Structure formats: C-alpha cells, structure tokens
Amino acid sequence: MTLADLTGAEHGYRTKAGAVPALGPLDLHVAEGEFLVVVGPSGSGKSTLLRLLAGFEHPTTGEVRLLGHPPVPGRDVGVVFQQPRLFPWRTVSGNVTAALRWANVPKNDRPAHTARLLASVGLGELGERRTWEISGGQQQRVAIARALAARPRLLLMDEPFAALDALTRERLQEDVRALSDEDGKSVVFVTHSVDEAVFLASRVVVLSDRPGRVALDLPIDLPRSGVSADDLRGSAQFAALRGEVAAAVRATVRATVS
Numbered sequence: 340m341t342l343a344d345l346t347g348a349e350h351g352y353r354t355k356a357g358a359v360p361a362l363g364p365l366d367l368h369v370a371e372g373e374f375l376v377v378v379g380p381s382g383s384g385k386s387t388l389l390r391l392l393a394g395f396e397h398p399t400t401g402e403v404r405l406l407g408h409p410p411v412p413g414r415d416v417g418v419v420f421q422q423p424r425l426f427p428w429r430t431v432s433g434n435v436t437a438a439l440r441w442a443n444v445p446k447n448d449r450p451a452h453t454a455r456l457l458a459s460v461g462l463g464e465l466g467e468r469r470t471w472e473i474s475g476g477q478q479q480r481v482a483i484a485r486a487l488a489a490r491p492r493l494l495l496m497d498e499p500f501a502a503l504d505a506l507t508r509e510r511l512q513e514d515v516r517a518l519s520d521e522d523g524k525s526v527v528f529v530t531h532s533v534d535e536a537v538f539l540a541s542r543v544v545v546l547s548d549r550p551g552r553v554a555l556d557l558p559i560d561l562p563r564s565g566v567s568a569d570d571l572r573g574s575a576q577f578a579a580l581r582g583e584v585a586a587a588v589r590a591t592v593r594a595t596v597s
C-alpha cells in the first residue's frame with residue numbers, strides 16, 4: 340500500500356511582496372517501509388515537502404494524502420528537526436514520557452515504554468540526566484525517541500544531524516539506519532549531504548531548484564544487513580551511487596547559476 344501520496348502538489352507561501360512558489364508541481368509516492376531521502380539545493384522546498392506531509396501546511400494546488408487522507412498534525416507522523424527542541428525543565432526520561440502522555444499511552448505503561456525507547460536509541464543509562472547534561476548527539480537521540488513515542492506510521496526528519504560533528508553524525512546515521520530496518524519504519528529524511536543520503540536511503544529523490552520538482556528518483560540497492568558500515572561506505576557500489584546523486588545535485592545548481 341502507498342503510505343503517502345503527493346499528486347500534482349504545489350505549495351507557495353504568501354508574503355507581503357507577493358506569492359513565493361516553493362514546491363512543485365510534484366508527484367511523489369512513498370511506500371510502506373521505504374527510507375526516502377530528499378536532497379536538493381537550498382530553498383528547493385525540502386522542508387516545505389515535510390511540512391505538507393506533516394499537515395503543517397496544505398498544498399496550494401493538488402493533493403497530499405497520508406494513509407488515504409489529508410495529513411493531520413500530530414497524527415500518524417513523528418517529526419525530528421535540526422535542533423532537538425527538548426524541554427529543558429524535564430529530564431531525558433521526562434521528555435519521552437511527556438510524548439507518551441500526548442500519545443495517550445496509559446500512565447502505568449509509560450515507564451516501561453520510556454525505558455524501551457531510550458534503550459532503542461542507546462540512552463538506556465541517561466534517563467535521569469537533565470537535557471543540558473548530555474551532548475548534542477545525545478540530545479538528538481532523545482528527540483528521535485520522543486518522535487517514535489507515538490508509534491508514528493511515518494517519521495519525518497529535517498536535517499537532523501546537520502549540527503553534529505562528523506563522527507557523531509556517522510554513529511547516528513548507523514543507528515537510525517539499523518533502527519528503521521529493525522522496525523520496518525517508513526522515513527522521509529531531508530539532507531544536504533550526498534554521502535548521508537546514499538548511506539541511509541532505500542531511495543533518493545533529488546529536487547531541482549525552487550520551486551522543487553523531481554530531478555532524480557533513484558532506488559538505492561545497497562545491502563541493509565551483513566555488511567559493516569565502514570565496508571558499505573568504502574564499497575564500489577556506494578561510490579557509484581554517490582557519483583550519480585552528486586551529478587544530479589550539481590546539475591540542479593548549474594541550472595540555477597546559468
């Protein structure tokens with residue numbers, strides 16, 4: 340079954356200076372279990388695409404459907420942003436428990452769910468810390484656990500690792516890849532990094548310059564188990580796919596400049 344569908348979807352923002360066309364028209368279908376990574380130049384409408392899927396914005400024309408219906412904010416989707424946006428007055432556990440409360444998980448079940456979610460993002464030992472007592476990478480792990488709390492059918496991630504150092508970023512990529520594979524979780528993930536896109540994705544879409552349209556739609560058939568992350572990143576197949584995506588991104592930028 341198709342999980343999410345954009346059909347002839349366009350979005351423009353109204354500003355004092357007039358309408359700003361941001362995205363589309365776009366036909367894009369996200370299948371159940373897919374890890375779709377969207378790459379494109381700055382301003383090509385990647386965040387707008389996520390906002391449409393989350394139901395934060397409605398298309399100016401065309402249709403957006405999630406499980407066959409217009410998306411409703413907070414229902415069926417979890418969102419992770421570039422900044423973790425945690426509640427500083429709560430502990431790490433408290434941040435996840437709050438999300439479980441919003442998801443109407445019964446009070447007695449919340450401690451066990453919180454422990455399971457924190458363990459799944461590698462934070463089993465840090466539940467009692469305050470959010471300022473953990474690193475940026477760990478804060479982003481809390482944000483992921485919080486987004487998963489409501490068991491969303493679709494996880495939307497908007498450049499979630501952009502502010503992290505290179506090593507932390509690679510560790511988080513490996514963990515998110517494994518997490519989505521174990522869970523069969525459907526993900527739409529936005530990044531500027533071609534390496535990150537090819538490593539994470541089961542499919543990469545490159546958007547053209549604003550208003551973004553599909554410039555490349557490429558299945559990524561890299562093995563999702565049985566190979567170490569280092570071997571995968573060093574493989575000839577990875578290099579070939581990276582080359583193909585990078586060429587499409589360069590072409591969108593050239594089209595903008597010329």
Ligand SMILES: Nc1ncnc2c1ncn2[C@@H]1O[C@H](COP(=O)(O)OP(=O)(O)OP(=O)(O)O)[C@@H](O)[C@H]1O
Pocket residue numbers: 352353354359360361379380381382383384385386387388549
């Ligand atoms: N609230 C808004 N009001 C007016 N214009 C907006 C608004 N949000 C985004 N835009 C414009 O819409 C276009 C697409 O923005 P969007 O944030 O979706 O792009 P993006 O690809 O995510 O960019 P980046 O890679 O820089 O984060 C841009 O030209 C942007 O300036």
